[in-house]
Amino acid sequence: MxxxxxxxxxxxxxxxxxxxxxxxxxxxxxxxxxxxxxxxxxxxxPSPRAVAAMARAAAEVWKYGDPDTHDLRHALAAHHGVAPENIMVGEGIDGLLGLLVRLMVAPGEVVVSSDGAYPTFNYHVAGFGGRLVKMPYRDDAEDPEALAAAAHRHGARLVYLANPDNPMGSWHPGRRIEAMLGALPETSLLVLDEAYAEFAPADAIPRIEPEDARAIRFRTFSKAHAMAGARIGYAIGPAELIAGFDRIRNHFGIGRIAQAGALAALEDRxxxxxxxxxxxxxxxxxxxxxxxxxxxxxxxxxxxxxxxxxxxxxxxxxxxxxxxxxxxxxxxxxxxxxxxxxxxxxxxxxxxxxxxxxxxxxxxxxx
Amino acid sequence: MxxxxxxxxxxxxxxxxxxxxxxxxxxxxxxxxxxxxxxxxxxxxPSPRAVAAMARAAAEVWKYGDPDTHDLRHALAAHHGVAPENIMVGEGIDGLLGLLVRLMVAPGEVVVSSDGAYPTFNYHVAGFGGRLVKMPYRDDAEDPEALAAAAHRHGARLVYLANPDNPMGSWHPGRRIEAMLGALPETSLLVLDEAYAEFAPADAIPRIEPEDARAIRFRTFSKAHAMAGARIGYAIGPAELIAGFDRIRNHFGIGRIAQAGALAALEDRxxxxxxxxxxxxxxxxxxxxxxxxxxxxxxxxxxxxxxxxxxxxxxxxxxxxxxxxxxxxxxxxxxxxxxxxxxxxxxxxxxxxxxxxxxxxxxxxxx
Known part of the structure; x- marks a missing residue:
């Protein structure tokens, strides 16, 4: 009881x-x-410069991190050739995926993913009462066309795809993701998890305008930048959608050490x-x-x-x-x-x- | 549009x-x-020992933090004389308050606080669709008896009280909080925010058994331990309630550097x-x-x-x-x-x- x-x-x-x-x-x-x-x-x-920046920031950790993540956000915007308003920094992709589901999915609404894809995304969908529809992998890869078709059938709010894929390591050419965007229903937003993008061939990265209302992409400092334990990642998407996170996020939640380390890591090419x-x-x-x-x-x-x-x-x-x-x-x-x-x-x-x-x-x- | x-x-x-x-x-x-x-x-x-621990952890930040926060949780349990199952470590009190509201409050249900008390708590209540009822301060302090009475009138799910209070710095003797517990309806859980407890006189801290189902208390490393930018706090409460957080929390969300720093800070009396x-x-x-x-x-x-x-x-x-x-x-x-x-x-x-x-x-x- x-x-x-x-x-x-x-x-x-x-x-x-x-x-x-x-x-x-x-x-x-x-x-x-x-x-x-x-x-x-x-x-x-991590970059020795990032380690040094984090060690310096440790002595300043009595201060909250900048809730606006201004310096990092501006550096990321310049890096990606988008506006700072197209970037939302969060507590890793995991934290941002939770916020996105909460922002977009009412209880009972459908979210499409692949059977065997990222369990933490599924966890967030269930956690906010969404209904998950899972499509099978095809040839050890997520299946963009099948995902788009399922989005149509179910009027999905979100469609999750990781490119490159975890856990299989497979990837699609960027143009196939671009084609998938055209095949999505108007009701659906593509959740493009690019946690492993830095490791992928350049042509695996789709060209998506930041104001394209059909997609939001996610990047992280956990993988290529080796800062998993710092908890920092970011979303790139249309400014109106990005601003939506401000309604619900934990504004002082992004650590000061993490912000300093991420900025230094980004600069150490x-x-x-x-x-x-x-x-x-x-x-x-x-x-x-x-x-x-x-x-x-x-x-x-x-x-x-x-x-x-x-x-x-x-x-x-x-x-x-x-x-x-x-x-x-x-x-x-x-x-x-x-x-x-x-x-x-x-x-x-x-x-x-x-x-x-x-x-x-x-x-x-x-x- | x-x-x-x-x-x-x-x-x-x-x-x-x-x-x-x-x-x-x-x-x-x-x-x-x-x-x-x-x-x-x-x-x-922060403690120089905590700064040193964080600087050491920065080089190890390629590893995720322990999602079980085992070492810190056990140290906190020993410190407070409770079981490890009575402790939930989270991304600051702010993050934990959001999880608590999500765990306990269905849309439209009532939460009681004081008019002028912690805005971030109100932000979370609104953010999950709760209905906030605010009681006035009395003599520059939150009013335990009025809060308990309001909880009865509205069948509140949660009743928030900070002791000591922010923003006024006022405090109640622990025995008055203990009396408030007895005055709460069975439907209500006291959310006792003790962010400033370390600064308060010893008799301001109520004696509440960890398995007392009427209260959950919150502590932080942001204030007395000067680690606001590390984002780490914890809840103390009944094991069944604490386990509820595991249903919805971001399991890998508590940073490795933060955990190392908090453990060192706790030990540096x-x-x-x-x-x-x-x-x-x-x-x-x-x-x-x-x-x-x-x-x-x-x-x-x-x-x-x-x-x-x-x-x-x-x-x-x-x-x-x-x-x-x-x-x-x-x-x-x-x-x-x-x-x-x-x-x-x-x-x-x-x-x-x-x-x-x-x-x-x-x-x-x-x-």
Whole structure:
């Protein structure tokens, strides 16, 4: 018997904790992981200039962060060639996706995504009482045409697509996303998650005018800029939509250290180039490790690689557990047939070497 | 004509930005403030151990923060003599208040607060479609008995009370809050905002068992621990209620640097004692400055002082503007009769001296 009466929407949500961090897994196993390759974190680390800016900001942390995120927003606008009014900085893409769903989706309205795509987006849709319609992946990629068709059928308010995709690492050419925009009904807004955009080929990025009312795109400092623990990301979209966030967001919610670090990271193009080169090399390294073990790495435009284990989800799950026994933290897609894969994040050579050493042992343990 | 159709609740919210930070005011005036005394920030600064912990964590910021906030939550539980399951760490009290309203208040349900109390709480109530009933202050303090009576009349879901109070600095003995709990209807949960608790006399803190289903209390690292820009606070309450946050919170939303800093700050009791002593001295300093200018400082159990300017709200507003001209950032209560006051945050002596120098000039400018 519950002692508390929650509001109807949260009362109907699952009581279980939906996300488990690597620290929780480490506490359960009683030892730290040797290689933290499960959350698509970027072990090449943040720009030393960003680290220095954050360390300086730590002494000033008695001040709230600028609620207007003025300096960062203006720098981002210049970087993307849009107006500052087209940018909303938030507490990571996760935080911004929650605000977007709250802003746009009334209880019972339909949101379209792909079955196996980003669970946190689904969590927010359920959390605000939206009705989620999930389309299947096609050839290990989200299916833009099927998503647009579903948006028509259901009069969807939002349509989620990540390009490049997580968890598969696949990507579409930008022109295919542009074509998808033309195929959407007027009722629908494309939620274009570009968390991994910096890792992708240039032609994977669609050309979308910032005032195009059909799309809002999301970027983050968590991945290429290696600042996941700082909680800072941003949306790019039409000024009227961007201003909508001001009605509901936590205005003083974006940390002062995070803002200082993000600004310095954005300015350090050399470090970004270094990270992208290291990441590309690590993708090739993971593919080579997979090959040596007669597994197949799928092509990736991200900082992780989906490794096809050639069997079913139960096998991949068992391999994941065997790798965890070896001290290797990786994750896997949750939905068939993608769940034949494990998803390995790129990282520095010591972690890659640990994975290379552990994978054949884990496979043998299953044989 | 709007191009976007927002969901009904956000569509009905004001389109204006409700909060203005000091940086925005500085940009408008074209110069930085000499003294930043308007946001009850703690210019005595964070513990050097916390600064060092945050600087160390900056290099590790490529990792997400622990979504379980395990180490901090356990340390807070030990500190307060409660179970870890009685603690929820969040993105400042502001973030946690938003989650609480969303968890507990269905659209149209009533929430009781005081007219002139914390605007961000009201913002969240409106933001989730709650109906706010505001009771007047009495003798420059929130009125526990009137709030409880209003909760009965309206079947309120939540009743907000800050003890000590912001913006007036007044406080009630803990036993009066305990009595208020007994006077609440069964439908109502007391939202006890203790952001300033560390500054208050020990007997201002009510004794409330953590499993008492009538209350949830909120603490922060923004004030006494001087970490406003890190965005970290926590709730203490019954385990079942605390677990409710897990249904809707942004699980990876609490920054890694913030968690590391908060843990170090909590452990540095000497620094806290230093800050409390400095704050008490600054309160006396503000009172002396007020007296020298024939104004009256009200008693305060916080890190700010409400200074009664002896006239009406228009006069206090004009004084605020004149102080801003002098480079002094202070704020004021928004509602009569408390708006006869300006609210001055405690700070180090250079800021106190700047205020002492500017106040007579600002008063002369109005004469």
């Amino acid at each position: 519950m002692r508390f009466r929650f509001a109807p929407i949260p009362a109907a949500l699952p009581a279980t904790v939906p996300f488990t961090g690597p620290e929780t897994l480490e506490r359960r196993r009683g030892a730290p992981f040797r290689a933290r390759l499960g959350a698509n974190e970027n072990g090449f680390g 050399d470090w970004l180039a270094h990270v992208l080169a290291e990441t590309a090399a690590a993708r090739a390294r993971i593919a080579a490790i997979a090959r040596e073990n007669r597994l197949e790495a799928l092509p990736s435009a991200t900082n992780f690689v989906a490794v096809d284990c050639g069997r079913d989800g139960a096998f991949a799950r068992a391999l994941l557990d065997a790798l965890a026994q070896e001290g290797i933290f990786v994750r896997m897609p949750g939905v068939a047939p993608m769940d034949r894969c494990i998803r390995v994040s790129c990282g520095p050579e010591p972690e890659m070497a640990a994975f290379a050493e552990a994978l054949p042992r884990a496979l043998r343990a299953l044989a | 709007m191009r976007f159709r927002f969901a009904p609740i956000p569509a009905a919210l004001p389109a204006t930005v409700p909060f203005t930070g000091p940086e925005t005011l500085e940009r408008r005036r074209g110069a930085p403030f000499r003294a930043r005394l308007g946001a009850n920030e703690n210019g005595f600064g 000497d620094w806290l004692a230093h800050v409390l002593a400095e704050t008490a001295a600054a309160r006396a300093r503000i009172a002396a400055i007020a007296r020298e200018n024939r104004l009256e400082a009200l008693p305060s159990a916080t890190n700010f002082v409400a200074v009664d300017c002896g006239r009406d709200g228009a006069f206090a507003r004009a004084l605020l503007d004149a102080l801003a001209q002098e480079g002094i950032f202070v704020r004021m209560p928004g509602v009569a009769p408390m708006d006869r006051c300006i609210r001055v945050s405690c700070g180090p002596e250079p800021e106190m001296a700047a205020f002492a120098e500017a106040l007579p000039r600002a008063l002369r400018a109005l004469a």
